Amino acid sequence: MTTYVIRAKYFGYNDEVFYVTGNRISNVFQDQAEAEAVYQKLEAEGARDFALYEVESLFDADEATLKQLDEFIFSRCGEHIYQDGEVSRDVLPSSLSDADTFSFVQMAEMQKFQLVSFEHEVKFYGLWSTKKQQWLEEHDEFFAGLIYAESPELLKDKIESIFADYDYSDIELAGSLESLSDQPILLKALIQVEYALSYDEDKQILNIGLWQNEALYAVNALLKQPLFEIKQIELAEIQRLEQELAKMHSYDEDYEYDEE
Structure with missing residues (x-):
């Protein structure tokens, strides 16, 4: 039986961009379609958490890449995210569909989650x-x-x-x-x-x-x-230790992972 694990990334801020500081398990699934649907939904929702000019992958991107990403957004919803040599100081347009938002996240390498699959046992x-x-x-x-x-x-x-x-x-x-x-x-x-x-x-x-x-x-x-x-x-050991760390360091004190 295949098991699917979604890991959530956590971010810090260095006065310029948000950067990945670590991650922890968010969800565990046995069904592929359900896992992929939840993963895509999480990425689409998380994509609008940060202003685009503070996203590390966009901050480091060259002009050609930014123009390509801007063309994709404009072709989907008629709005720009890169003009006059500057990345938008706003979040992704709300008029962008969830499916297109997910595609943009992959293109821009600004994932906030990771979906990992294990064929027989979680390792x-x-x-x-x-x-x-x-x-x-x-x-x-x-x-x-x-x-x-x-x-x-x-x-x-x-x-x-x-x-x-x-x-x-x-x-x-x-x-x-x-x-x-x-x-x-x-x-x-x-x-x-x-x-x-x-x-x-x-x-x-x-x-x-x-x-x-x-x-x-x-x-x-x-x-x-x-x-x-x-x-x-072991997966159970990871989940136990992550909950202990969450309580010990006072972030997300009500943290609970979701198992479907």
Whole structure:
């Protein structure tokens, strides 16, 4: 049986645009048609939450893209969203149909939701902190959320969150290369080619540079005691933790996910 999961994106504001700060599960469905209908409705409704000139994808778009998007809107409802080199300071025209609004959202890459399907069982993967023995979270002044994705590869860009376990500074691991790794020769070779890694022979300290994700990811695989693990996390566990985070950080205190 296929399961469909809708994840809602949450946004912060940086004085210029609204940017994605995190996401959480919004709905769970067993029926594809129902899931797609709800997803499209949510996107159409959410598209008018922000003034267009404050939408990150439009703010970063080049003139050719903005003209193409404007032509689409004008062809559908006779109104412009881009004139004289400026994006409209208003929201999308109310005269634009929900179907056309959904199409525009996809064209402009301004999605507020994500629809993910799983063929047999729901499989999400999270980042596990071996130091704190808990799932890693991402924090922003506007949002706090669990770090997880539908495939392990999508988490590579999120591993910088492990630096929070080390007070946002370089990570220092004490010990000989032999005590740190079952493959000390490979570890030494990696240190020699990776500028963000260094090893003090006298002090026997391995240093991993702050925010150096690629170095952290590479060296972690060689450590006897990894700094993080990418593990499968159950849907029920995600829902429980997201509700706890919502209460803990006082956003959407009445938050409940919808399961159809």
